Amino acid sequence: MATAALSHAAAAAIVTPAALNGWSGTASGASTTAITTTFPNAGNGSAEITLNDGTGEVDWSYTLPTPVALSTFTSGSYDWWRDSASTNPAIQAPAYALWIDNDCNAATTGDQAYLVYEPYYQTTANAPTNQWVTETVAPASVVWQAGGGVPWSTQPISAYMAGTATGGTAINGSSCIIGVLAFAGSGWIGMFHGAVDNVTLSAGGTELVNANFETAAPAAAGTVAVPTLGEWGLALTAMLLGGLGVWRRRPGARG
Template identity: 35%
Template sequence: MSKLLGAVALAMAASAANAQTVYNTSLAPLNTATATTTTGATGTQTSSSAPSNARDTASAGNGVWFQSDVGGGATVGITTDYAHDGNGSALFETTGTSAKADLEFLFAQPLALSDLTSISYDYYRDASSTTMATLAPVMRLDISKDGLWAGSLVFENYYQQGGNAVVGDWTTVTATLDSGVIWATNSALGPKNAAADGGEKTFAEWLAGNSGHDLTVTGMSVGVGSGWTGSFKGAVDDVNVNFANGPHASYNFEVASVPEPASWAMMLGGFGLVGGMMRRRRSAIRFA
C-alpha cells in the first residue's frame, strides 16, 4: 500500500479535482540530433544521447504536457512499465550525472500563488536504481515575480520525511499553502537550493518573504536528474494541483490502446478479405 504523506483533507481535495487523462499519444514528437521519440506497444518515450548539459524540449503549448529539458542519456515518456491507477504512468530514467528529464505543463494564464490550496503527486522508485537512496521524482511550480521569471519552487519527497525514498511501491506526496517543505531554484525568491539559512519553507512562507511583490504560477513540471549520480528508473502519476479559484485538476497518465501483433494480423487479414470481396463484386458487373 502506498505510504501517504499529509493530511486526510488533502486526499479528499485531490479526489474532488477535475480528473484528466493524459495519453501517451498526446506527447509531441521530439526528434533532434540528440533526442528521439518512439511509440510502441508499451507507450511513447523520448530518449536523449546529448552530452554534458545539453537539453532538448518538445514544442510547448498551454494546457498540454510535453517533454522538457531532456538530455544526458535520460528517457521520459508515458508507458505501461509501471501501471498505476490505470494501465500507465509517466516514465523517467537517468544514466548519470548529466541526465535530466521532465514532463512540463503551462497554464493558460498565470495563477496567483496565494490562491494555491494543495498539490500532490504519486511517485515510484524501481529497486534497480543506483542513485542516492534519498532521490525520487520531484514536482515544481514555475514562478514569476512581478511579471518576470523567478525560477521554480520545488516540492520533493526527501524534505517532507527526511529519509530514503520508498522503493518498489507507489508513494503519495502532498503539500498545502501552509504545510510541506519547499525550496527555490533562484535567488530572486530568496535563499536557494534548500540553503540552511532559511531555504526550506512552506509556500505561505515564500509568499511572506516576498511581501509586496506579485508571485504567480505560470506552469508546473515533474522530473528527475541533473547531478544525480548512478542511475534512476521510476515513474510519476496522479499529479494534482488545486487553486482556490481554479483550476482543480488531477492528471492521470495512460497509454492509448495498441493492438497486439495477433490483432494486427487479424485486422490486416480482414482488410484483405473485404478488398477481395469488393474486387469480385466489381468483376461480376456487366453492362449491356
C-alpha cells in the same frame, strides 16, 4: 483542503503519447522518458523516467492557461515510483515544482523561478522502492527555490505565500503560479529508474490540474462495439461453414 472537497474539482485529464493535453516531457543528458506500461498505476501506464548518470534530467511540465496568484495556492499532489535497481542515493525520489513568475508579466521571463518540493525534505527516511507513493503538497510543505539568484534554503510554501520568506527572494503572495512540473535528476549521482503519475494542482478552492498518464485513453463507459454489415456477413458465413463441417463429420451422414 482535500481534493474531494474542492468546489470545482476537475475530471482527470488522460495524458497519452498521442494526446498530451498541454503536457510536455523533456529529457536532457543521459536520460530518457516516455509514457509506458512499465509501471502501471491508476490505469495501464505512467510517465517512465530513466537517468543513466548525473548529467540527466527529466521534466514533465504543464503551463496553466491562466496564471493564478501564489497566495491562492491550496494543494498539489503526485505519485512516484522508485525502482529498486536504482543506484543513486536512496533518499532521492521524483520531485514536484510550482513554476513561478515573480511579477506575473509574461513579457519578462528573467524573474521566473521554481519552488521545488522533494520528499526527502519532508522526512529524512530513504525512499521506498517498487511501490507507488503519493505525495501531498500543502502550504506547510517545505520547498527550496531554484532560480532567482538567492542563497539556497528550505522554507514552507506558506512563507512565500505570505511574503515572509527569507534570503532575499522576490517571490511573494502576489507572484503568479504559471505552471507545474514533476521531474527527476539534475546532478543525481548514479542511475535512477522510476516514474511519475497523477499530478494535481489546486488554487482558490478549484482544481486546476489533474493529469493521469496512460498509454491510451480508456474506452468510454458503456460503449459497446457494434459489428459492421461486413463483419456480420463474415460472422454468418463462418457459422454456416462451421455447421456444414459438423454435418459432414456427423456419424452416418451421407456423403
